[in-house]
Amino acid sequence: MQKFFSNRKLIIVLIAIIISMGLMAFSVSVRNSDKTPPLIQRFGNDVVGVADRVVALPVNGVKNSFSSVSNLINTYEENTKLKAQLDDLAQTKTRANTLKAENKELKKQLNLDNTLTDYTKINAAVLTRSPANWQNNLVINKGSLAGIKKNMPVMAGSGLIGRVVEVNGTNSKVELVTTDNQSANRFAAEVVTANGTANGIMTGYDKQSRQLKMGQLNTDAKIKVGDTVQTSGLGGLTPRGLYIGKVSKVKHDNYGLALSLTVKPAVNLDDFTVVTVIKRQLAGD
Template sequence: MQKFFSNRKLIIVMIVIIISMGLMAFSVSVRNSEKTPPLVQRVGNDVVGVVDRVVALPANGVKNSFAAVSDLINTYEENAKLKTQLDDLAQTKTRAATLQSENKELKQQLKLDKTLTDYSQVNAAVLTRSPANWQNTLVINKGSLAGIKKNMPVMAGSGLIGRVIEVNNTNSKVELITTDNQSANRFAAEVITDSGTANGIVTGYDQASSELKIGQLNSDAKIKVGDTVQTSGLGGLTPRGLYIGKVTKVKHDDYGLALSLLIKPAVDLDDFTVVTVIERQMAGD
């Protein structure tokens, strides 16, 4: 029976282990700092991204056509539901437009050009998803050429889903808000209550009930089930007012001191095809 490791092989294995540890340390440090990955890696990712478009095209086509069929089946029910909402909508829209123009004029008078709530959008399609669930990453088909920068928030439909963690020229990686990563960049959130707002941080994700956890709340404001949670725009590149979800449970921590919340995300975090990357117009820190 042959020995599992001969001497020479053992040395090779040791060297490979050392190299791979080094690479891991290097990539984790690149990921946690502001830098983009080295040029070679970016170009490599771009090339694989282009090849992946060929493979992803039929796959995404299938997904879209399934979605189209299920949309068709749900149409009647949805139509009835939407009709009831529609009555409010026209009025709300006019009112929003009026308020927006008024807001703009007032800002001009105050000589404020950009505030935390101003942002522009870049639409992107999802190319693929990391097979292993450890990192919870998506690859989207827009990169630095489309103006995407690291740490920009990403939305799907009406809700927040994650953050850009790596930017190549023509594609970028998005880390979902559900990640278990210890060093992930967390979102600052605010809860809008009847008696003012409370600031907190999205601290994690409860897989069992598929709800987001919010902790480190700073205020005694009376938070009720059903209150709206949005981004607060404090820190980083996130604007204020991106919708995250609604409060489903208010609980005190083990010592009865701090509050933590469970919120229902606005979108299904496992099922979306098009995402929107949000670019805050006011410069970040």
């Protein structure tokens, strides 16, 4: 016993292990609180974030030029495909605008200021990504100064990619929907079917097939492959109607009820340079 305690280095290592375990337990337990990170940590992150802009600038430049070259190669093929969709789109857009205007008028008559579907957008660029893939975090270049709050949903292109988990002054962290983290905050989603909607929760991500999983569905509405999945706006700071993807597989249980779905995400969850943070106008809980 005497000899064990006389070993100075061993004691230092033991104390270091205890401190690091304590810090880990602390940061995991306060992770979902609104007040984290503490001011000093936020300040440190801002300083690193500013330094990272200098490194990220050339890297993002390289990434952008690479993607422009590959875009150029795909252009012809894409162009023929897009031309076919374009005629349809013009009509849809006109109709959407008319309906939007009408909706606004009707809301005004009902004295409804904001509903679950109203939101504004904050555009941000991706600064960097956590090197180890355990947390699936991105760092984006907008923070509380731009009005970003914890738990806001984040989109890239036309689809949902994740959620803000930490906000600093000038940068914030986004946890992707692909995360394996068991304590991650999951999105409430709904499937739009021919006869009504079915509510559920995005429960995870299948890395092999690169598709999202959806479970805990509440109805036996006839869900078909190809139905649209979007956020339902129930709970948190997520508005209704953010596009997530399309149903690609329906798994039934013994009674024939749809229990879990596989959803093909609308965007490539590994490749994006610009993201949009969604700010719901109706205050959250």
